[in-house]
């Protein structure tokens with residue numbers, strides 16, 4: 001299933017994240033794809049807000065992973081950018097399908113660690129502050145969320 005939406009400012013991308021947060025459960029894995037500056041961390045900040053996490057979400061690029069425990073669900077934010085072509089056996093598997101929701105930027109760099117079930121979010125900078133954001137999953141686990149995104153953000157949708 002798929003939902004294609006458009007945002008025109010960062011607050012809208014955050015709102016999408018906050019909306020998604022209420023659907024997330026322990027063990028959910030969210031892959032965030034898209035170029036540098038596409039909005040992956042911005043979206044994750046919205047998820048944090050939706051989970052009631054008050055800390056700012058900053059890019060964990062230099063830490064690989066950041067954990068947030070003060071929300072309604074543990075949130076693990078992985079940025080695999082710096083792991084490109086390196087050893088990925090550094091214990092991240094404990095957090096992927098762990099006891100919280102795990103959001104992964106640059107997931108292609110830790111391909112071997114990825115589970116079969118995930119929500120994939122592809123963000124694309126189409127110029128200025130406009131982003132095209134595609135939510136997709138083969139897993140029925142995320143059907144309800146994707147359907148709700150289509151309904152709730154009807155005005156943001158990109159016609160097929």
Ligand SMILES: Nc1ncnc2c1ncn2[C@@H]1O[C@H](COP(=O)(O)OP(=O)(O)OP(=O)(O)O)[C@@H](O)[C@H]1O
Nearest residue numbers: 007008009010013036037038039040041042129131
């Ligand atoms: N509609 C929008 N949605 C999200 N971010 C936007 C939007 N318009 C402008 N921006 C800006 O684009 C930038 C997105 O940065 P962000 O750190 O979220 O990207 P990223 O995909 O995580 O990049 P990286 O791969 O470097 O980690 C921010 O500076 C944000 O303010």
Ligand SMILES: [Mg+2]
Nearest residue numbers: 040041059105
């Ligand atoms: Mg980022």
